[in-house]
Amino acid sequence: MRPSDRLLIALLLAGLAAEACWLHAAWRQREVDGHRAAAAIVRRLGLTDLALFTEARYTRHPTQADRFAPFQDHPGALEHFPSGSVVGPPVAR
Amino acid sequence: MSALIEARELRRVFHQGRSDQVEAVKGVSLSIAAGQVTVLRGPSGSGKTSLLALLGAMARPTSGRIFLGERELTSLPERFLTEERRRTFGFVFQQFNLVPGLSARENVMLPALPLGHPRAGLARRAGALLERFGVAHRAAARADRLSGGEAQRVAIARALINEPAVIIADEPTANLDSVLSGVFMELVGTLRASGKTIIVASHDPLVYESPLVDRVISMRDGRLEEPAP
Amino acid sequence: MTPGSWLERQRSLLDYTLSSLARRPAKNLALVTVYALVVFAVASGLFLGEALRAEATAALQGAPDVVVQRLQAGRHDLIAAGEVERLAAIRGVERAVGRRWGYLYRPSSRANLTVMVPERFWGGDGEAVIGEGVARVEQVGVGETLRLEASSGESFDVKVREVLPPGTALFTTDLLLLSEASFLRLFGGGPDRFTDIALQVPNAREISKVAEKVLQLLPGSRAITRLEMARTYQSIFDWRGGLVMALLSTALLAFALVAWDKAAGLSAEERREIGILKAIGWDVSDVLLVKLQEGAVISGAAFTLGAVGAYLHVFLGSAGLFAPVLEGWSTLAPRLHLTPAIDGLQLATLFFLTVVPYTAATVVPAWRSATADPDAVMR
Numbered sequence: 145m146r147p148s149d150r151l152l153i154a155l156l157l158a159g160l161a162a163e164a165c166w167l168h169a170a171w172r173q174r175e176v177d178g179h180r181a182a183a184a185i186v187r188r189l190g191l192t193d194l195a196l197f198t199e200a201r202y203t204r205h206p207t208q209a210d211r212f213a214p215f216q217d218h219p220g221a222l223e224h225f226p227s228g229s230v231v232g233p234p235v236a237r
Numbered sequence: 238m239s240a241l242i243e244a245r246e247l248r249r250v251f252h253q254g255r256s257d258q259v260e261a262v263k264g265v266s267l268s269i270a271a272g273q274v275t276v277l278r279g280p281s282g283s284g285k286t287s288l289l290a291l292l293g294a295m296a297r298p299t300s301g302r303i304f305l306g307e308r309e310l311t312s313l314p315e316r317f318l319t320e321e322r323r324r325t326f327g328f329v330f331q332q333f334n335l336v337p338g339l340s341a342r343e344n345v346m347l348p349a350l351p352l353g354h355p356r357a358g359l360a361r362r363a364g365a366l367l368e369r370f371g372v373a374h375r376a377a378a379r380a381d382r383l384s385g386g387e388a389q390r391v392a393i394a395r396a397l398i399n400e401p402a403v404i405i406a407d408e409p410t411a412n413l414d415s416v417l418s419g420v421f422m423e424l425v426g427t428l429r430a431s432g433k434t435i436i437v438a439s440h441d442p443l444v445y446e447s448p449l450v451d452r453v454i455s456m457r458d459g460r461l462e463e464p465a466p
Numbered sequence: 467m468t469p470g471s472w473l474e475r476q477r478s479l480l481d482y483t484l485s486s487l488a489r490r491p492a493k494n495l496a497l498v499t500v501y502a503l504v505v506f507a508v509a510s511g512l513f514l515g516e517a518l519r520a521e522a523t524a525a526l527q528g529a530p531d532v533v534v535q536r537l538q539a540g541r542h543d544l545i546a547a548g549e550v551e552r553l554a555a556i557r558g559v560e561r562a563v564g565r566r567w568g569y570l571y572r573p574s575s576r577a578n579l580t581v582m583v584p585e586r587f588w589g590g591d592g593e594a595v596i597g598e599g600v601a602r603v604e605q606v607g608v609g610e611t612l613r614l615e616a617s618s619g620e621s622f623d624v625k626v627r628e629v630l631p632p633g634t635a636l637f638t639t640d641l642l643l644l645s646e647a648s649f650l651r652l653f654g655g656g657p658d659r660f661t662d663i664a665l666q667v668p669n670a671r672e673i674s675k676v677a678e679k680v681l682q683l684l685p686g687s688r689a690i691t692r693l694e695m696a697r698t699y700q701s702i703f704d705w706r707g708g709l710v711m712a713l714l715s716t717a718l719l720a721f722a723l724v725a726w727d728k729a730a731g732l733s734a735e736e737r738r739e740i741g742i743l744k745a746i747g748w749d750v751s752d753v754l755l756v757k758l759q760e761g762a763v764i765s766g767a768a769f770t771l772g773a774v775g776a777y778l779h780v781f782l783g784s785a786g787l788f789a790p791v792l793e794g795w796s797t798l799a800p801r802l803h804l805t806p807a808i809d810g811l812q813l814a815t816l817f818f819l820t821v822v823p824y825t826a827a828t829v830v831p832a833w834r835s836a837t838a839d840p841d842a843v844m845r
Contacts, residue, residue, distance in 0.1 A: 146356055147484035148477045151763065158770045165777045169806035172781070179524060179805060182634045187528030189584050190565065190664050192695050194522055194702075195597070195639045198578045199796035201569055204640070205580075207695040208533065208662075210542045210688070226794040229709045231702050290841035295745060297839070316749065322840075323747030334742045338489030343482075347743070350482055351752040353475030395746065 197227035206231060240268035241403065241434055242292055247301035249287050261287035263459035264301070269436060270452075271402075274429050276445045277438040279456035285438035286331075286407055288456070292436060293326045293405045294318050323348065327396030331408040333388045335380035335395070341367065341387075342376040345394045352399070359398075366394035370424065386417040393424060403434045410441045418443045425449055479752060483759040498768050501724070504717045505772025505820055506779070511710050512812050513780040514788060515703025520807035521636055522699035526692065530664035531673055533690045534680050544659040549684060553663055556679050558672035564660030566649050570614075570642065575603040577798040579642045583649045591645045594624040599639030599798045601629045612642075617654045624648060632801060639800035709791055721823065728827040737835045744840035750833075757832040761825030769820045773813065781806045 185191070193205045202209030203225055249262040261284045269275055269292070277285045290296040291303065294310050297318075303310045310321060327348075335344045345363040367373045370390040375383060383391060389409065396404055410418040418441065425435060426449050437444060445453050455462035487494050534553060536545040547564055554562035566583040579600055589595055594612060596604075606612055611623040630638045650657065665680075667673050677689035703710055732740070740753055779785060784802040785792075793799040 146477075146481050147488070148480040151480065151484055154767075158767075158774075161774045162770070165774060165806075168781070169777075169808065172805050173807075175805075179521075181631055182521070182525045182637055183528050185630065185634045186525045186637055189582060189638075189641075189643075190530045190563070191637050192526070192529050192533060192690075193637075194518070194699060195580070195599070195635070195637055195641070195800055196518075196792055197794055197796070198580075198599075198640045198798045199794040200578075203794070204569070204578065207690060207698045208535070208542070210535070210537060210540060226709075226791050229712075230791060231698070287841075290839075295839065296841040319744075319747065319749040322745075326747075328745055330745070334745065336739055336742055339485055343485060347482070348746040348748075350478040351475060351748055353471050353473075353478060355474060356478060356481070359478075399747065 197225070197231075199225050199227060203227045203231075241271040241306065242269040243304040244268070244292065245302045245304075247288070247291055247298045247303065249284075249291060249296065250299040253299065261459055262291065262298070265459075265461055267454065267461060269403075269434065271434050272429070272432055273451040274425060274435045274437070274449055276450050276453045277436070277456055278440060278445045278453050279438075279462075280440055283456040284459040285456055287459075289405055289407055289436065289438050293328060293403070294322045295328075323352075323399055325402050327399065327401035327404045329389070329392050329396050329404065329406040329409055331411050333392040333412075335383070335388055335391060337379070337381040339380055340377050341372065341380060341383060341391045344380050344391055345398055347398075348395060349398050363394070363398060366397055367391070370394055385412050386420065389413065389417070389421065390424075397428075401433075403436065404428060406435070406437045406439075408439055408441075409437060410439060410444055415443065422447050422449060476755070479756050480759055483756050483763065486756070487760060487763065494764065497724075498764055498771070500720070501765065501768035501820075501824075502771040502775065504720050505769055505816065506775045507713050508717050509773045509776035509813070509816060510779050510785065510787065511703055511713050512816065513776055513806075513808060514785045514804070515710070516809045516812065517780065517804040517807045518636075518702050519700060521805065522702070523696060525637060526696050526699070529692050529695050531667040531670075531692050532665040532677055532680065534663045534665065534684065535688045535690070536662075536684070537686055537688055542662075544655065544661060545663060545687075547658045547660055550660070550663055552683060553665060553680065556665075556676055556683070558667055558669060558676050559665050560668050561666040563664045563666075565662055565664055566646065567661050568649075568653055570652070572604070575797060577603045578640065578796060579798075580640050581642045581644060581649065581652065583646050584643055587643065587645050589627040589643070589645065591647050592622075592624055593627040593645070594648070595628045595630065595641075595643040596626055597630050597638040597641040598632045598635045599800055600642055601626075602801075603798050614648075614652055616652050622648075622651065633803060635800040636802065636804075640798050725823060725827040729831060732831050732835055736832075740832060740835050741838075741840055741842050744836065750836045753836040754829055754833055757829045758825060761828030762821065764828075765821040765824040769817055772820075773816070777806070780804065 192207050195204070197203035245266050247262050247265045248260065251259045251261060263284075265288060277288060279285050287296075291298050294303075294305075298311060301311070305321060305325060310318065313321070335341075336347065339347075342360065342363050345366055346359050349359055364373065364376060367376050370393060372387050372390045372394070375387055375391070380388065380391065389412075409421055413421060422444065425437070425447075428435060429449060439445060444450070534545070534549075536543045545564075550562045550564045553559060563585055565585075568581050570579045570581050571577075572579060577600070596606070596612070601607060604612060606626050608626050608629060611625050613621055613623050615621045624644065630641065644652065646657075665676065667676050673691050673693070677691050680687065680689040743753055744750075779787060781804055785804070789799060
């Protein structure tokens with residue numbers, strides 16, 4: 145087999161892998177149960193935040209925390225939770 | 238016999254205008270007849286290699302003109318010069334210049350790759366050439382694992398893959414012992430018999446005293462010693 | 467000789483490119499691996515951020531339209547139950563609901579739980595509904611009991627009635643849902659005070675007007691609209707955030723190193739090879755095509771491996787490598803089961819940032835030596 149045929153096969157495999165990801169994504173997106181269940185429970189309980197960062201009240205509920213919560217220890221205290229590097233401050237528009 | 242290559246007042250200057258300026262070829266005029274074996278003879282540094290490069294369209298002269306048949310090479314744009322180099326000339330270098338890491342067969346096929354011929358036919362042609370020069374058993378070997386004699390025969394096969402009219406060889410026997418040098422001259426004989434024009438630069442008596450050679454031109458300090466006819 | 471076909475020329479030169487690459491397998495494999503890892507890291511961040519944003523946007527449609535908090539000296543304080551009726555009277559407000567929620571630290575599992583009283587709790591008194599993460603860190607299941615330490619010093623048991631489905635973990639992983647009586651028993655306080663008040667405003671265009679009226683009615687309070695909540699999560703995994711910035715800058719640095727190394731020029735060996743190719747009749751365009759293919763094969767392979775790897779990592783592997791970041795200093799984080807959401811533009815940007823500069827860095831130095839006269843190899 146010539147080398148370019150091997151590349152062609154590799155390209156086909158890569159295409160198949162990408163296609164598999166795409167199909168998987170489409171399949172997951174159609175699997176709406178999870179989405180619907182999440183939306184339903186958010187509505188039912190009146191949830192306001194993602195339960196991603198449970199380390200402090202202002203990271204667990206960034207939308208609900210008062211503006212002084214991160215500075216309760218000291219007005220100049222620096223953010224010291226890893227989640228602060230993932231969620232930015234809300235964008236005012 | 239008609240002149241295949243005609244050179245007029247060729248000059249080649251390296252590092253022009255700098256303090257280390259060198260004039261390697263100082264006004265050479267000569268004509269090469271088709272179907273003959275011509276040897277450029279001279280000590281190292283006499284300008285043989287530079288002249289070969291000019292004749293084989295590998296470099297442009299600083300001044301002077303080169304005709305290939307009716308066509309003037311010196312005024313051609315780079316694309317067409319490449320075209321000539323590919324179609325008309327086959328080179329065998331002193332260092333062989335095989336691409337290391339590729340197999341002998343791949344090396345032979347190299348000059349033909351950009352032409353876009355079907356690969357199967359190309360591989361067959363390369364195989365036939367290796368067979369003809371007695372190195373078919375080394376076809377799959379990596380170029381850097383070949384012995385000097387094998388490497389040279391692969392290099393000759395490579396020079397022939399595009400069926401050029403002119404074979405140019407620079408010091409072909411410099412890296413070979415006397416037995417292999419004799420084998421090389423036999424190859425030159427077969428090429429000549431098949432109608433190729435051959436230009437060899439060499440200061441090896443085994444080459445320039447060979448009965449196969451039609452004409453010997455001596456060079457010294459960038460000029461021809463034998464006045465060109 | 468007759469000219470061959472265009473396609474066959476591409477393929478023949480591609481054969482050469484690949485044999486060429488195969489000559490230095492260790493070096494090229496290492497290059498692709500490192501490059502793919504860089505793409506993997508950046509693409510994982512992109513995928514995770516986009517998926518979280520999509521989930522947040524979809525689910526937070528159901529969040530309360532307005533949440534009213536009382537502030538006391540800048541801090542969130544309990545709000546009097548009497549305010550519920552005053553707020554419900556605002557024009558445009560269909561319903562106002564007083565809510566009770568808070569945080570509970572569990573020293574045994576070192577987890578912070580969010581304790582809530584649902585508006586209509588479907589369990590009985592002394593029962594609890596918990597999130598998937600709570601069941602995990604507290605090692606309790608349905609029918610088992612959870613011992614709670616009340617603020618008064620007494621402790622009491624609640625029985626787990628239900629564990630919320632794992633599909634909702636992104637929103638519910640740390641929830642402990644109790645009846646109102648259990649909540650008051652746990653935290654003390656009286657029935658006349660709520661944590662905050664949620665307003666339902668059917669007409670979305672009236673929300674900001676309602677928020678203004680709330681501030682007039684209850685000076686010193688704070689009204690948080692649904693739009694503000696959704697906006698908070700639009701900046702999750704934003705490129706300016708520390709983590710993504712760290713990933714991006716590392717990737718850029720790695721790329722700059724490779725590009726600098728390449729642009730610094732070809733090795734003597736590579737220059738000689740280009741000279742040989744030109745001497746045996748290759749055109750400058752042939753040499754450049756080979757270099758173009760080389761750059762495209764290396765960077766294309768790296769991009770594909772990295773991007774597909776990132777997809778598997780984020781959507782099948784629950785973004786496991788980011789788990790320490792999400793968990794942070796806490797012990798409780800959701801098991802992510804994300805619905806794939808991919809921003810095509812972002813992915814295309816990543817593709818061009820990966821493939822184009824690398825290929826250019828491969829071609830440009832080759833172009834400089836390929837335009838030289840080929841007789842250099844004869845000397």
